[in-house]
Ligand SMILES: Nc1ncnc2c1ncn2[C@@H]1O[C@H](COP(=O)(O)OP(=O)(O)OP(=O)(O)O)[C@@H](O)[C@H]1O
C-alpha cells in the first residue's frame with residue numbers, strides 16, 4: 001500500500017509522522033520503505049541517524065525526486081515497482097505544491113494531510129483540497145484524510161471541535177478523527193533516529209505519544 005504524508009504547507013509534521021508511522025508499522029512486523037521525496041531530506045536524515053545508531057527494527061529509506069517534468073512517469077513507475085517489494089510505502093513530500101506531491105497523489109492509495117488545529121492553518125487547506133478534487137478524476141480510489149498535529153495538550157478537545165467545523169467546508173478532504181498532541185517526546189525521539197514506539201513504554205510520556213501514533217496507524221492500516 002502506498003501512503004502519502006502530504007501537505008502544501010511546511011512545518012506541519014509530515015516528516016515526524018512519516019518516521020513514526022513507519023516505526024509503528026515496522027514494530028507490527030510490516031516491511032516498510034520510506035520514500036523521501038523532499039529535497040530537504042528530513043526523513044532521510046532521520047533514517048541515516050537510525051542506521052548509524054543501529055536502532056531496531058531496521059527501516060529502509062530511499063530518496064527520490066523529479067528533476068524534469070518528463071521524470072514524473074519514471075518517479076511513479078519506480079514507486080509502484082517498490083510497492084511490490086514492501087508491505088508499506090510511506091512517502092514524505094515537501095511542504096509545497098510540487099511535481100512530487102502531484103505525482104504521488106496520482107498513485108497513492110491513502111493520503112494523510114497533517115494540519116495544525118489553528119484557524120489560519122485550516123483555512124490554508126483549501127489549496128490542497130482543490131488539488132485532491134482534481135486528482136480524484138485520475139485516482140478515484142485515493143482516500144484522503146486530515147490528521148490534526150501539534151495540538152495543545154491542555155486544550156486539544158476544544159481545538160479539535162473548532163477544527164472539525166472549519167474542515168466541514170472542504171470538498172475532497174475530511175477529518176480522519178485522529179489528533180496528535182504537541183509532545184516534547186516526539187521531537188527528542190526524532191532527533192535520535194527513533195519513533196516513539198521504539199521507546200520504553202513504561203514512561204508515561206512515551207506511552208501517550210505511542211497511543212497517538214497507534215490511532216494514526218489504525219486509521220491508515222486498520223479495516
Ligand atoms: N506532535 C508533535 N509534538 C512535538 N513536536 C512536533 C510534533 N510534530 C512535529 N513536531 C516538530 O515540529 C517540527 C516540524 O515537524 P516536521 O519537520 O515533521 O514538519 P514537516 O511538515 O515535515 O516540515 P517541512 O515542510 O519543512 O518538511 C519538527 O521540529 C518536529 O520535531
Ligand SMILES: [Mg+2]
Nearest residue numbers: 014015038042
Ligand atoms: Mg518534512
